[in-house]
Amino acid sequence: MTSDVEELDRPADSTSSSDDYVDLTPEYGREVLDALGEDDHSRASELISELHFADIADLLGWASSNQREQLVDLIRPDFDPELLTELDDELREEVISRLGTDVVAEAISELDSDDVVEVIEDFDKEEQRELLGALSDIERARVEEALSYPEYTAGRIMQRELVAIPDYWSVGQTIDFLRSAKNLPEDFYDIIIVDPRYSPVGIVPLSRVIRTNRPVLVRDVMESDEMRTVVVTEEQENVAHLFRQRDLISAPVVDDSGRLVGVITVDDVVDVIDEEYEEDMMRLAGVGEEDDLSSAILDTTRSRFTWLLINLGTAIMASMVISAFENTIERLVALAVLMPIVASMGGNAGTQTLTVAVRAIATRELTSTNAWRVIRKEVAVCGLNGLAFAFLAGGVTWFWFEDGLLGSVIGVAMIINLLFAGLFGALIPLGLERAGIDPAVSSSVFLTTITDVVGFFAFLGLAALFLL
Amino acid sequence: MTSDVEELDRPADSTSSSDDYVDLTPEYGREVLDALGEDDHSRASELISELHFADIADLLGWASSNQREQLVDLIRPDFDPELLTELDDELREEVISRLGTDVVAEAISELDSDDVVEVIEDFDKEEQRELLGALSDIERARVEEALSYPEYTAGRIMQRELVAIPDYWSVGQTIDFLRSAKNLPEDFYDIIIVDPRYSPVGIVPLSRVIRTNRPVLVRDVMESDEMRTVVVTEEQENVAHLFRQRDLISAPVVDDSGRLVGVITVDDVVDVIDEEYEEDMMRLAGVGEEDDLSSAILDTTRSRFTWLLINLGTAIMASMVISAFENTIERLVALAVLMPIVASMGGNAGTQTLTVAVRAIATRELTSTNAWRVIRKEVAVCGLNGLAFAFLAGGVTWFWFEDGLLGSVIGVAMIINLLFAGLFGALIPLGLERAGIDPAVSSSVFLTTITDVVGFFAFLGLAALFLL
Known part of the structure; x- marks a missing residue:
């Protein structure tokens, strides 16, 4: 996957891409919804095209269910799959059913495994199978394995895409490997060092790899004291506590036998922290977690x-x-x-x-x-x-x-x-x-x-x- | 600063460092406090030496103020300055006054500027001057500038240590610079690309730098669409929202004229999210934020x-x-x-x-x-x-x-x-x-x-x- 090339191509794609996105203010949102109300779909389309996908997700939340249907129709042609990961559960189901299984199945195949799990975990087995249709066998197996872990555990929030290397490699070998490897995650921050049994023995921040001379062995620059592994069945609440306590950016996830099976990064943990707090606050007031603004x-x-x-x-x-x-x-x-x-x-x-x-x-x-x-x-x-x-x-x-x-x-x-x-x-x-x-x-x-x-x-x- | 060497040296320093830290359970905590109660300071010391500094911070919170004094005395010789950043405001003041200004001033000089600000911001001008005594003039000026921004703004949570390079550099030049540069932050995840006016124009994740061939120019691999800059006077709440919305790992901070002055990383944002939630929850119940378990x-x-x-x-x-x-x-x-x-x-x-x-x-x-x-x-x-x-x-x-x-x-x-x-x-x-x-x-x-x-x-x- 050559994200560099994607990046280079983008400026030619659309007129606005060399500028920053527009910020979604309540006023801007009202403008979009007003344009929908006046059936001025080309104006609405134009306004939406200026928005980041995360802001489009917010806008879908502000819309009435009728406006939401129109919005989904407008975004379908240029649909960014990551938008699905930004929606609340109920909203996501609604948007997915309006988008249509084909569009969503296609979109899902562009997401990392943890995002796919997040998007499809609330559907039933039958629907999941349909939505996973466009995935390769390997990817589907990864997602299905993740779904086999209980909800709210490390196994559900980790991603399978990771960078692991043996401890006898030199920094130079590592850099050469990273330059030529094909199936790496889009962005990553740490490299995990594993022993011959594929158990993590240390972690090296990329900034350290890049600053060390090529002949040095990774085992001599890795952190082993500061590394904390997470067992795949650990509750996500405990994972969040660990990340906060140790100011971690990523942590390797291992199965019961200590074998490396995935990695959890801090951005997933931020979502968990949000969820846990929301849960506490809502529970204290006697409100269910499924009580969204957009619920019926x-x-x-x-x-x-x-x-x-x-x-x-x-x-x-x-x-x-x-x-x-x-x-x-x-x-x-x-x-x-x-x-x-x-x-x-x-x-x-x-x-x-x-x-x-x-x-x-x-x-x-x-x-x-x-x-x-x-x-x-x-x-x-x-x-x-x-x-x-x-x-x-x-x-x-x-x-x-x-x-x-x-x-x-x-x-x-x-x-x-x-x-x-x-x-x-x-x-x-x-x-x-x-x-x-x-x-x-x-x-x-x-x-x-x-x-x-x-x-x-x-x-x-x-x-x-x-x-x- | 050669953190690689520190890392290499460490195994020889103490007997436990090649092992993981011990987890601080309530039982373990009670064991330490019981040892203190029996005046068995060598046993307490031994137990404490197995703990990560973040766990020692927790333990200080569990202790009574009397036990706390004894604990501080025990950790003074081997004191890790980062411990101070893990304490609640009131606890921190207590610990600092028990540690003594000399020890703390020494410790502070080892911290990043954002951590120094966090540690000293609640002291009065006079005490701040004393605590900053061991800092170099440049570092002291950085901290004092940060303190000139209002509380709860980006200026207070950003760090001044960052990596910025001009957009006409190649990837090779960048890597050589990183290898030889002396004053880099300990760990970093993105490199900020600046124009001749030192305004950020893009950001490159390290993983992309490392995977790109040396002759490619950084301007051709940088993200400019996805980069979001934060103005130094922005409220921290809005910064947290931005990070969550865009799943950012770091964001450049600029002054009013658009000049790069610092960087905010996601681990600082996690602390802000914690603070904001705690504030909401407490305020809904009519409890002040300064209401800690350890308050009098x-x-x-x-x-x-x-x-x-x-x-x-x-x-x-x-x-x-x-x-x-x-x-x-x-x-x-x-x-x-x-x-x-x-x-x-x-x-x-x-x-x-x-x-x-x-x-x-x-x-x-x-x-x-x-x-x-x-x-x-x-x-x-x-x-x-x-x-x-x-x-x-x-x-x-x-x-x-x-x-x-x-x-x-x-x-x-x-x-x-x-x-x-x-x-x-x-x-x-x-x-x-x-x-x-x-x-x-x-x-x-x-x-x-x-x-x-x-x-x-x-x-x-x-x-x-x-x-x-």
Whole structure:
């Protein structure tokens, strides 16, 4: 593959290619969509031709499904296969089905194996076979092997195209090999050094190869301490952690017997980091990962329903606590007015602790080594804020209802609820983590159940004891 | 700088260097800290010497401040300067003050300019001068120039060490230059091609240089379309977006006149992505960015106080709404039991919408181009779930209080509140974004104020109208 020649040819292909691409601003996007609305397809085509494929992918996301169909028709003739790797899962399926299997099968044959896997992994076996039709036997076998690894593991994000050489080669031999080799990846940053069993023993950054004199052996310039190999079944989350921790640009991937099977590069890891964060953030709010802006209304409604149903359950539990104090409230209706304050402050203080803990578990700043110290600290922080807000809420209550005892009751309830908030804000994610459950996934519902129940119970219970 | 030689020398330096580093597990961490607890410093030293500097940084985070002091004393003799770049701000200050200015000044002189900036940017002018003492005049000038750019801009994260060559050079000339040049960065991945005004005109991946024959001119193999330059004052958030969008490994940084001043590499961008996400997640929960696990209890308490104070204000507003219906509640205390359900469901449904919107604004999937369509969709989704939960909550109420009319009132209130939740869950972050405020920073407090007030008002108001 001679990408140099491709590069040289390009300026003659189209009028805009010697210039930079245009940036896709919201205004530019609206211009394209307006042109579609006015059926001015030649204007729309012209505007689109100025855009980088990654920006066209964004534009497809901004469009309505009707506009999207028109856009796909416009890009079909000049379609850049890498565009498919930039789309969210649902959007990609839609675009692929509109493009047609033939166009996509052709496009796929130009992608690296990790990109092919990304594009086709959500299709069923039958469709996958169709889409892989244009691939050579070797490439198809590579993709099918990658698909045999579980989702979210190193095997799915690695690419099979890599540069590996034996450790007895000299730098000169290596350079000559690179100049003449045919099946190299388009761009690469490190060369992997393997032993006779094809196990990686070191890695050499290209900048070091290029700066070393030809007679030097690669084994004498390779990094072996700094090299980290990844097992093909490792979870992608752990791979991302490793890359961040060690500031890696690429890492060799090995199978169970230690044989080199692929390489993961940092740009794939950036995607994983995005995914993992998005997952944490969405899970904390009870939103499914498949909840894209472009999902259909009914799908989105359904995916959010479950979380709301669980919350209805916990809200009813809290209501049952209140209901136990109906007589108390009947005799002092100010309690009904004030009780949401205690519950809400507990929920907020607990969420602060919870978020810090979920985040720290994800970055491994919080582990069993320092768990107890963190729990003690969080309880202390919430307790101190509880004390401060006991005076504030108590003072407001005293002033509002002209009842010092009522003020004291809300104050004490506040302290109790915030202590529980701190304790469980830290304990719940740690407990879930220990049980092997993602701490982001259900901690907030557990937490607000506790702060609602404790908040109502402490406030109304103390009121029943001391005020009536 | 001959990193090859360093590499070659290393095996003789210490006994463990030909092996891989040991992984820092929580158990291993506890072993080190236990050894410290038993004053067995030689055992602790031995365990630490097996760890990569990035893992020692993690271990410092797990330790109590007392243990931290002991750890710093143990690592001082063999201290790897890069460790400083792996620490959180607060931890770094603590470690630096314990290490002592002399040790740190010495260490800093071994770092790249972007790392030096990261390490010293939080110190005051006086301390910075002291820490920069061991740097050469050129290096100090570089660091001081970087510090003159605002925080969170490209100028702060770029490195000044780069490889730039004129476009009329051949590949052979370039390789000879790289072999003989003295002041190159330790590792690099792309070579920047500049015109006579030192403006970048293209970029060549090293893998392409190495694979091209010596007589070919670099201008004939460089990428100019795919190259993206970053202006030095650009916000780091936009830089991160660009890298992700274009899958870049490095990008040249230019000043206002288009002159090349530095380069940003993807590993710096990974740190930015981490920071930006952490910021969004923390801000949504009302936690300050400076809220580290290792912060002092009083600092953490204070940093969380403000958010809780704002929430106390909004909780009191909600209470005032309830208070307007005191008579209604007095006559039908079931209302006090049920009203938190309506408010809580609105808060949860709104948070789902809010989180999706904040996230989509950050990834630029949601812009003014598709804002109205997204708002309509979110209102529809929340409205449909409102309808579903109207029946569910209404049914439960009917069954519980044997009152069909009360069930209808809670059902209608639920629909109203969820419609508002969807509308404002999307509108608030979009409005904040338009006003130039980070949508993550205060959206959730606005939102829950609205869902609480609307929830209580709709439920109690309807009850007052139809039930009494």
